[in-house]
Amino acid sequence: MSERLKKIFESKSPKTKLVAYFVGCYPDYKSSLETIKQAIDNGASVIEVGYCTSEASAEGPIIKEAHDHVLANGGSLKETIKLVKDIRNYNSKVGILLMGYIANLYKYPINKFVKDIKDSGTDACLVVDAPHELKEENQLRDQLNKHGLSLIKLVAPTTDDKRLQDIINISTGFIYQVNVAGVTGVKNAKDEDVNNFVKRIKKLTDTPICSGFGIKSPEDAKKIANSGCDGIVIGSAFVKYIQDNINDKNLPQKIGTYVKSFVDILK
Amino acid sequence: MTKNSLKNGPDELGYYGIGENAMGGMAVGETLMPALHELNKGFEEAIKDQDFLDEYAYYCKHYIGRPSPLYYAENLTKNLGGAKILFKQEHLNHTGSHKVNNSLFQILLARRMKKTHLICESGAGQHFSATAAVAAKFNMPLIGVMGKTDIARVNQNVVKAKHYGAKLKAVEGSLKEAITFAIKTWTSNPDYAYIIGSCVSSAPFPKIVTFAQSIIGKEIREQSMAQEGKIPDMIVGCLGGGSNFAGSIYEFLDEPSVKKIGVEAAETAALSNGTPGIMQGMKTYMLQTNDGSKSLGGSSLGAGIQYFSVGPMHAYLKNLNAVEYTSATDKEILDAYKLVAKTEGISSALEPMAGAAEVIKQAKDKSKDYTICLSLCGRGEKDLDTIEQHIGKDFE
Numbered sequence: 001m002s003e004r005l006k007k008i009f010e011s012k013s014p015k016t017k018l019v020a021y022f023v024g025c026y027p028d029y030k031s032s033l034e035t036i037k038q039a040i041d042n043g044a045s046v047i048e049v050g051y052c053t054s055e056a057s058a059e060g061p062i063i064k065e066a067h068d069h070v071l072a073n074g075g076s077l078k079e080t081i082k083l084v085k086d087i088r089n090y091n092s093k094v095g096i097l098l099m100g101y102i103a104n105l106y107k108y109p110i111n112k113f114v115k116d117i118k119d120s121g122t123d124a125c126l127v128v129d130a131p132h133e134l135k136e137e138n139q140l141r142d143q144l145n146k147h148g149l150s151l152i153k154l155v156a157p158t159t160d161d162k163r164l165q166d167i168i169n170i171s172t173g174f175i176y177q178v179n180v181a182g183v184t185g186v187k188n189a190k191d192e193d194v195n196n197f198v199k200r201i202k203k204l205t206d207t208p209i210c211s212g213f214g215i216k217s218p219e220d221a222k223k224i225a226n227s228g229c230d231g232i233v234i235g236s237a238f239v240k241y242i243q244d245n246i247n248d249k250n251l252p253q254k255i256g257t258y259v260k261s262f263v264d265i266l267k
Numbered sequence: 268m269t270k271n272s273l274k275n276g277p278d279e280l281g282y283y284g285i286g287e288n289a290m291g292g293m294a295v296g297e298t299l300m301p302a303l304h305e306l307n308k309g310f311e312e313a314i315k316d317q318d319f320l321d322e323y324a325y326y327c328k329h330y331i332g333r334p335s336p337l338y339y340a341e342n343l344t345k346n347l348g349g350a351k352i353l354f355k356q357e358h359l360n361h362t363g364s365h366k367v368n369n370s371l372f373q374i375l376l377a378r379r380m381k382k383t384h385l386i387c388e389s390g391a392g393q394h395f396s397a398t399a400a401v402a403a404k405f406n407m408p409l410i411g412v413m414g415k416t417d418i419a420r421v422n423q424n425v426v427k428a429k430h431y432g433a434k435l436k437a438v439e440g441s442l443k444e445a446i447t448f449a450i451k452t453w454t455s456n457p458d459y460a461y462i463i464g465s466c467v468s469s470a471p472f473p474k475i476v477t478f479a480q481s482i483i484g485k486e487i488r489e490q491s492m493a494q495e496g497k498i499p500d501m502i503v504g505c506l507g508g509g510s511n512f513a514g515s516i517y518e519f520l521d522e523p524s525v526k527k528i529g530v531e532a533a534e535t536a537a538l539s540n541g542t543p544g545i546m547q548g549m550k551t552y553m554l555q556t557n558d559g560s561k562s563l564g565g566s567s568l569g570a571g572i573q574y575f576s577v578g579p580m581h582a583y584l585k586n587l588n589a590v591e592y593t594s595a596t597d598k599e600i601l602d603a604y605k606l607v608a609k610t611e612g613i614s615s616a617l618e619p620m621a622g623a624a625e626v627i628k629q630a631k632d633k634s635k636d637y638t639i640c641l642s643l644c645g646r647g648e649k650d651l652d653t654i655e656q657h658i659g660k661d662f663e
Contacts, residue, residue, distance in 0.1 A: 054561040055443075055546045057450045058296045076558050102294055102545045107559030129548070131300050133280050133293045136545065156298040158457050163301065181298050182455035 001172040002123035002150040008045050008095050009174060009208040009230055016225040016266040017045035019210050020259055021099070021235030023066040024049040024080035027246055028073070033086050035242065038256030040087075043263035046095035046210075047087060048126070048233065051080040053101045058128045060185040062236045062243065077104045077113075081120050088121025097152060097173075099126040106136055114143040124150035124173045132170060141170065150174075157181050157197065165204060174208040174231060175201060179224070182213070185236025189214030191223050198227040218265040225266055234262060273520035273589055276580070281470020281549075283583035290586070291579035293469045295450065295548045302457045307471040309380040314478065316379075323375055327482065330404065331360045331367050335483075337490035337640070342610040350633035352626060353499065355487055355515065355642040358615065362427075364645035365483060365511045367397035370462060372479035374401045377460035384459040385409040388449035390417055390442030390507065391571030391618065392424025393645055394464030395435075399428035409433040409462075412449045414441035417570045421649040442507070442574050443562055446547050465508025466578035469548030473578050480514025487640055488518055499640040501526040501629065505595075505621040507535070507572035509581045511644040516590065527590040528629070529581060530621045532567030536594035537577040538585050544576075551582040568597045568653055569618040571645065599624035601658055604647070616645030617653065 008017060020039045025032050036047055052067040052075055059067060077100070084096055098117055105113055105127060117125060125144065130137035132153075141151045150173030155164055158181055168175065177197060179189035194211055201209055212233030215221050221232045241258055245251050276282070282289040293303060313319045327333040336359065340352045357365040370387075377385065385407050389395035395411040402409040411433050418425055418437055425435060438448045446468065453461040466476040484502075491498050502525060504512035512529045519525040531538060541552040544559050553576035554563040567573040584590040595603075603623035607615055615623070622641050630639055647654070 052560060053546075055447045057447055057547070058298075058454060060451075071561055076560055078558070103555070104559040106545045106550075107555075107557070128296050129294045129545075131293060131295070131297060133300070135280075135282070135289065135292060136294075136550075154297040156296070158298050158301045160301055167297075178298065181457050183451050186455070 001148065003148065004123045005095050005150055005173040014043065014045065014263065014267045016229065017210070017231035018043065018259070018263050018266055019046040019048050019097070019212070019231050019233040020044040020238060021048040021050060021233060023063060023070060023239055024051050024083050025075045026066045026070050027242065029079065029083060031251060033083060034252035035255045036087055037090055038252045039259045040091050040094045042256040042260040044094065044259055045231065046097055048097040048099050048235070049080060049084055051077045051098060051100035051104065053103045055103065056101055058183050060183040060236060062185040062240045065243065066239050077108060081116050084117070084122050085120040096122050097124045097126060098122050100128070102127050102130045102134070102136055105140070110136060110139050110143060114140070114147055114149070118147045118149060122149065124152050126152040126154070126176060128154070132166065152176050154178050155201065157193065164201065168205045168207065171207050174210050176233065177201060177209050177211045177229065179211055179213045179215070184213060185240070187214050188216065189220070189224060191227070194224050195227045198229050202228065218261045221262050222265045232266060273584070274517070276583065277470060277474055283580050284586065288586050290551050290582040291470055291473060292550050293548065294545050294550065295469045296454060298454050298457055303469055303471065309376060310471055310475050313376050313379055319375065319379060323372055326371055326375070327368070331371065333360070333482065334486040334490065335359050337487060337494060340611050343607060346606070346610050347627060347630040349630040350637040350639045351635060352630060353491070353638055353640045355483060355640055357483065357511070357642050357644040358646040362397040362400050363648070364393040364397065364616065365480060365514065365642065366394040366464060367401065368482055368514070369464070369476050369479040369510060370394065370398040370401045373460070373462045373475065374398070374405055374407065377462070378405060380460070382460035383407065384456065385462050386449055386452050386456070386459050387462040387464060388412045388442070388445040389464055390445065390573065391645070392417060392421040392428070392649060393571060395433065396424040396427045398462050399431035399433035402433060403431040410436055410452065412436045412438060412445045412452060414438055414445050416441045420653055421570055423649050441570065450548065465510040466513045466580060467508040467547065467549060467576065473549070473580055476510050477513045477517055477580060480510050481517040483514040483642060484516060484518030487515065491638070491640065495638055498522070499525060499638045501528065501639040503528045503530065503622045503626050503629065503639060503641045505530050505569070505572050505618045505644065506577065506581065507532070507574040507618070509578040511642055513578060513580055515642045520589070528625055529590060529592045530625045531577070531592065531594045532569055532572045532621060533594040533596040534565035534567045535573050535575055537575060538581060538592040539594050547576060549579050551577055551579040552585070568600055568657065569621060571618040572621060593625060595621035595624040601654070603627060604654065605658070613643065614647030615643050616647055617650045618645055619643045
């Protein structure tokens, strides 16, 4: 369990926390670091840093393109962990969540991964394709617990009551509530579905809930925040913004302004 | 089954074997986990339902045309001058390959589970055309995902699938990319049934596909006993994901006297050249970068065996040395194609010719009463353009 995440979610302000997802080392190491610094300076509570793999099975076209770009330029999990270290050196308060898939984490291998991310200042990790049925998830969770880090678990609209309880039982830090059945950045979240889902989870636990998938604008974020969730995850919208402004010299500053538009509406 | 049976696996979480070496498992996102558990439950119930099994047997006979013959390839046997070679004629099935055994089984299962929409992926297009045919028969809409490289080279199967009313989703790449995209499509539509084409990906798929295809080995036993008075001494088969070979050997897994050799494409030989990893829902051997961030390509003339990874049961059997795995090059595949065409008048698909290449090596120094069975799991029609490009129209 990460103490830093605990503090972040115990704090009354901002009312709803922004979890800002960026593909680590995208479009390159330096721009990625500058962009994330701006996101922190403009009020993101948690930075979710994606590490890349070629068979990422939950990514829609926007994030897939970014993954492919990073991999084609020799990006690796090791380099992404180095990026996290630089982010932590820049800011000691922001939450940092490392997010990706089991393929390269498994090969790292798991023990060394946990040690290295602990050293880098990461607070938590989220592995999309590692459900609690997977042996490697059990090993990873065990190691993270020993090092005072959180494993963030996903719950989806398809998750039944028994699974929901099982996942809540092993969740620390926060619960990542997936709003739509689908890949990132495609479908739109529906307020009513999100409201009902948040209620369903709140009945079972006090662990903070961050709601993600299908939130594309500050206005969407505001509507979803009304569900009572504790945080909002924005991913594809930021990655798309980077893609649309990739040759702009002021990209980091622009991202900062864009992040602020979400933070302000969630205060 | 005894305690040490190789047929005991996988366990309830989908693992073949125990401890660090266990292969398989369930490595997919949360959205699909309930669907996979539902599928596992549906499968376990269905295989205890005699009416369901009878229905499968009925359509195997009347729709597919089973049993496929076990044919004594006399001329090839004489040409090689050694072991007696038997072809399991899976290419004579309706839709032209072994794939239809599995498409039929899974679509009947989907119907039993009240599913209304279907998704599939395909490499050589054999699984797409087979699934589309069965989907048409049972009036269920199907989306098939294929890589553009494969669509170009096995176009006939795609055309047929369209005639049967299926929709094609084309993605960049080949089978590997098609599988990842099919998983994404299913994640976006978790109430659909995903009719996977091989014994790969998350549990329970490897188990289900192996069960459906094990009809091949059961028939081999009966036919070999009736025709030869014994079971085969050796079974050889090609594998990409490994459903044809799994189906051929499953029946004989607890009989070490039957030597079993699986043959991958040399360019994508996951079992010979790969390392353990976790991608596309399963832990198994695969071709990947050292850090596991990227699956590695590699092209084979046999579209259906051009796959960077392999089903977890094969990885498990390799670890136990219960089955031998090797590979064949494009040249060996083409040479085997020529020999089989000329000696037996069979235009085989290129994939099983990877198996035939190994049979050619194995047969020569064996005695005449030693029998080798090879599953000819597909017809050559889809490959005629590829064959023409590489060895001409009328090879002398």
